[in-house]
Amino acid sequence: MLRYILKRILVFIPTLFAISLLAFWLSKVAPGDPVMSCNPIDEAGFEMTRALYQEMYEDMGLDKPLFYFNFTTASYPDTFYRVSGRYHQQALAKLIDQYGNWPLIQEYNNALESFTHSLEQLPETIDRNTRTALRRPTLLLFETYDDPKITNLLGQIQQKANNPKDSILYSLIADEALTLTDSYAAVKARPNQLRQYLPRLSWQGFDNQYHLWITNFLKGDFGKSCRGGRPVWNRIKTPLFWTIITSVLAILLIYFLAVPLGVFSAAKKDSVRDRFITTLLFVLYSLPTFWIATMLLVFFTTPEYGMDWFEGAGLGRLSSDAPFWSRFWETARHLFLPVLCLTYPSLAFVSRQMRGGMLEVLNQDFIRTAKAKGVHKQRVIWKHAFRNALFPLLTLFAAVFPAVVTGSVVIEVIFNIPGMGREVVSAIFAKDWPVLYTIVMLVAILTMIGNLVVDILYAVVDPRVRF
Amino acid sequence: MNKEFQQGTMGAVIQSSDTGQSYWTLVKRQFRKNRLAVWATRFLGILIFIAVFGDFIAGDKPIYCKIDGETYFPVLKQYAVDMGWSTWSSEFVRKSWREHNYEAVTFPLIPYGAGQLDLDNVLKSPFDNQKIESTRWRHWLGTDKIGRDVAAGMVRGTRVALVIGIVAMGIATFIGLIFGGVAGYFGDSRVRISWLELLFGLIGILLGVFYGFIVRNYALTEGSLVWELPKSIVIFGVCVLLCISLAKLIHLWRPSRSKFGLPLDILIMRLIEIMNSIPGLIFLLAILAVIDQPSIINVMVIIGLISWTGIARFVRAELLRVRSLDYIEAARSLGLGDFRIMIRHALPNALTPILISIAFGIAGAILVEAFISFLGVGIPPEEITWGKLLNISRNNINAWWLAVFPGIAIFLTVTIFNLIGEGLTDALNPKIKQ
Numbered sequence: 001m002l003r004y005i006l007k008r009i010l011v012f013i014p015t016l017f018a019i020s021l022l023a024f025w026l027s028k029v030a031p032g033d034p035v036m037s038c039n040p041i042d043e044a045g046f047e048m049t050r051a052l053y054q055e056m057y058e059d060m061g062l063d064k065p066l067f068y069f070n071f072t073t074a075s076y077p078d079t080f081y082r083v084s085g086r087y088h089q090q091a092l093a094k095l096i097d098q099y100g101n102w103p104l105i106q107e108y109n110n111a112l113e114s115f116t117h118s119l120e121q122l123p124e125t126i127d128r129n130t131r132t133a134l135r136r137p138t139l140l141l142f143e144t145y146d147d148p149k150i151t152n153l154l155g156q157i158q159q160k161a162n163n164p165k166d167s168i169l170y171s172l173i174a175d176e177a178l179t180l181t182d183s184y185a186a187v188k189a190r191p192n193q194l195r196q197y198l199p200r201l202s203w204q205g206f207d208n209q210y211h212l213w214i215t216n217f218l219k220g221d222f223g224k225s226c227r228g229g230r231p232v233w234n235r236i237k238t239p240l241f242w243t244i245i246t247s248v249l250a251i252l253l254i255y256f257l258a259v260p261l262g263v264f265s266a267a268k269k270d271s272v273r274d275r276f277i278t279t280l281l282f283v284l285y286s287l288p289t290f291w292i293a294t295m296l297l298v299f300f301t302t303p304e305y306g307m308d309w310f311e312g313a314g315l316g317r318l319s320s321d322a323p324f325w326s327r328f329w330e331t332a333r334h335l336f337l338p339v340l341c342l343t344y345p346s347l348a349f350v351s352r353q354m355r356g357g358m359l360e361v362l363n364q365d366f367i368r369t370a371k372a373k374g375v376h377k378q379r380v381i382w383k384h385a386f387r388n389a390l391f392p393l394l395t396l397f398a399a400v401f402p403a404v405v406t407g408s409v410v411i412e413v414i415f416n417i418p419g420m421g422r423e424v425v426s427a428i429f430a431k432d433w434p435v436l437y438t439i440v441m442l443v444a445i446l447t448m449i450g451n452l453v454v455d456i457l458y459a460v461v462d463p464r465v466r467f
Numbered sequence: 468m469n470k471e472f473q474q475g476t477m478g479a480v481i482q483s484s485d486t487g488q489s490y491w492t493l494v495k496r497q498f499r500k501n502r503l504a505v506w507a508t509r510f511l512g513i514l515i516f517i518a519v520f521g522d523f524i525a526g527d528k529p530i531y532c533k534i535d536g537e538t539y540f541p542v543l544k545q546y547a548v549d550m551g552w553s554t555w556s557s558e559f560v561r562k563s564w565r566e567h568n569y570e571a572v573t574f575p576l577i578p579y580g581a582g583q584l585d586l587d588n589v590l591k592s593p594f595d596n597q598k599i600e601s602t603r604w605r606h607w608l609g610t611d612k613i614g615r616d617v618a619a620g621m622v623r624g625t626r627v628a629l630v631i632g633i634v635a636m637g638i639a640t641f642i643g644l645i646f647g648g649v650a651g652y653f654g655d656s657r658v659r660i661s662w663l664e665l666l667f668g669l670i671g672i673l674l675g676v677f678y679g680f681i682v683r684n685y686a687l688t689e690g691s692l693v694w695e696l697p698k699s700i701v702i703f704g705v706c707v708l709l710c711i712s713l714a715k716l717i718h719l720w721r722p723s724r725s726k727f728g729l730p731l732d733i734l735i736m737r738l739i740e741i742m743n744s745i746p747g748l749i750f751l752l753a754i755l756a757v758i759d760q761p762s763i764i765n766v767m768v769i770i771g772l773i774s775w776t777g778i779a780r781f782v783r784a785e786l787l788r789v790r791s792l793d794y795i796e797a798a799r800s801l802g803l804g805d806f807r808i809m810i811r812h813a814l815p816n817a818l819t820p821i822l823i824s825i826a827f828g829i830a831g832a833i834l835v836e837a838f839i840s841f842l843g844v845g846i847p848p849e850e851i852t853w854g855k856l857l858n859i860s861r862n863n864i865n866a867w868w869l870a871v872f873p874g875i876a877i878f879l880t881v882t883i884f885n886l887i888g889e890g891l892t893d894a895l896n897p898k899i900k901q
Binding site: 029288290291292409413428433437440 | 673674676678682685743745756759841844854857864870871874882
């Protein structure tokens, strides 16, 4: 038994590793520049200089390699990850893909950096419009890799910078603008296609983004949210609490209701009541939760139709200094409909399974024997049959738990309960990737633990299961 | 959850029996006994009809019209225009379809397009007084807050729902068949390879990834994926095959002494476990969030990519059973190749039970589509779906018709597929055969 448990736990680790890779990869391919989307300084009307951007970029640890190793064509430099800025890096990578001559591309990039620096140093005496007219195409160049577009942008820069009439500007940046254009011409003139077809696998050490993220994650440090820079944990601890409350309530209800219902309709098989229960449960199972939730919200919480018997969305507005019991009552009333909606689909599922399991057991010989020797009917059902039909219920938990978690996404959004599901959706809309992928990881870990516990319990309970 | 729903009761395939009837006749006869399932199939026919001929049922263009002695079929012409074969003449672009002087005209049953605004009738209930010329133009199921006809939206939604359900499940079935088939048929020991072949195979995969995807990164991201992706996959396959053939060549010259079974089953089951550790909807949302351009195709592909595990497990279980049957042994002893046996002889026998999984799967996929469009994630804003209609009702709580009708549509469609799944389960269950 111990060996089996150990084995299951050992299997846990690679699975977790794979899921963490998936979550990490998704968070990296998610759209948007992480620096810009997590530091919304544009609102302050403050222009971000390259130097400041770089500083933030390094602060967020984005200047580190992504992963332990890297698999690229030989035309990429070893330290390509140091290029700062997501779209800048992407643009340079595409230039390398097109031309394959990193040294020349690097020269072009350096020329671009120093030109930008010079632009930032331009004296105030120069007309603001001119400065913007120069600055805009230059910044765009950082993210451009398409030849006609680059040529066009460079042309715009040349036109402004290489204008002898504007003598101050001309003396300050004309040379650099020319170097920039020349360096790009050089990139195009001498492509190196051969290196494009040579693979290179390089080890990048432990100081990489994935390693830092996963070690911090395991230590309980989930990083910072993109909304307001609070730690992710602060953001998700209340939602986690509410989701656990609603899920536990729902799961308890599911089992408390489903087991008697299933046993009852199995015992009274083919009676009117059994048919009624079975049909009802099938209909319930097919009713989409989000529709039912919306309908309940529309019809039973608004005075519009004269049926506002329940509390509406949210958790009530009592302040935290109200007495505990009145807060409790308020919350309970608000949670009634959501928990109901969370419960009914799985309730239908579990009681159907319970009925099926009971029927199977009731058909077996030992039940006939028990009946034949005159054991009371109730006793046959509860003592003999029920115990044996109980095992499948345990495994069902592995299906019920994710279903309830998934259901809570829907229900929380509709009923506006500040739980994990609503947090997931709001994180998606706010492009708050750290929060989103932390939740994905936590939910996956919870589900895996659930499965693990079920497997172990199953092995403990059912003496036939031996590994 | 649907997939687990039936796994317990699914038993063996009915063998062609002594009565001399074919397997399919038996299944059909069993299926027909289930009245609900038969009705569900008829209903499905209606739904498919609505989905296919939706443009003739609801739309702002006439099906047939005659103007100044000339006959037009605007709905058909729209298809040609969409394909780029034809263009509208200017009179049709300038004027709306209602304003022409028709000599004769037949409008669709619901004379409104799904996205068409009727600003005279905003947020009208089906029973409200509507500002319309005649009953012909009535909004039978009401309008939303910008005057779009709900009935027209429902017709359009039918197409989206069915297409997503069926295509997503098609993708899932394809992947599930391959993975489940390989895991079930080859198990952990049927594919025997030597260390050299393993090594060369891994090198082949690395090279395949390199030449197929890393080198072609620019072409893949900048070019059209429809052309470039298959090319990359072919390159990948060629690299892997070349490396393995190389290993085999070396073995011709110096045969390997020790071979071991490739644990395909374990690997695939691990993969399935990983996929199942993330609750489906959260997984789907996490992936959809990453995609910049919302599109129906993306949604279909992603739902397909994450919902194949149920089918794969099903196929695996079936093949585990089938592969030890006598006829497979016979085929093997005749010297047929493993892949040929798997595809020609083993999989067809496992296919019918998979129909159940597919039926339940389509129901699930439609539900998922309705939910994500309800949330507003992943479906393009101009597309009209049942979920979106339902979502509008959240902001217009007094508009009950926005909540009721799309909900009924979702419920009916999901129930239809569930009932068909149930019917199939019963029909395929050998216990009920007698």
